Amino acid sequence: MRKTNLFKGSIHTILLKLLESNDKMYGYEITQKVKEVTRGDLKITEGALYPALHKLEAEGLVDVEVQQVDGRLRKYYKLTEKGQKETVSKLAELEKYLETMQTLLNPKFS
Template identity: 65%
Template sequence: MKNSQLYKGSLTTIIMKLLEEKGRMYGYEITQKVKLITGGELNITEGALYPALHRLEADGHLDVEVEKVDNRLRKYYKLTESGKAETVNRLTELEGFINNMQTLVGGTQLKPEY
């Protein structure tokens, strides 16, 4: 389930949750944290991560800080106040979705009605 469509629909929420917990992170750090937390089950590619970060920034949910690290510029992302509020909304919505899915498929075999 390395790059399942189920995860792709939750990428923005995953990013926001990590930033909520950590305060600020740079792109590669986000990918590695997700890989670590999921035991390698979820690998976020740069092609998926950076467009999501740019959308969040354009929507006013992220601030970007640029710092020089080892003679290279590194972009750090952190949630704005609206980003913090949006994170709470998304996590609440995700929790409801998970609960509904567990109700629908958890422990009960759905049988077609004829």
């Protein structure tokens, strides 16, 4: 199964959720974290991750903080207030979707 395709539309929700539970994160850390949590089942590709992060940034859902680490600059992303609200509604949306899928896949005939 092409696992990555399944999650394509939900990348923004995944990112928001990750940032909600991790204060601030940088790009590479996010790819590693997703791999770790899903035990390698889901891989966010680099080519999709950054445009998604930049989109969240442009929409004001995340804020950026820059720190110097090991002689290079590291760009951290963290949720803004608007981003926190958006996370709640996006998660609710996703849950609703999963519920619908559940009923579709396991219809209860009564």
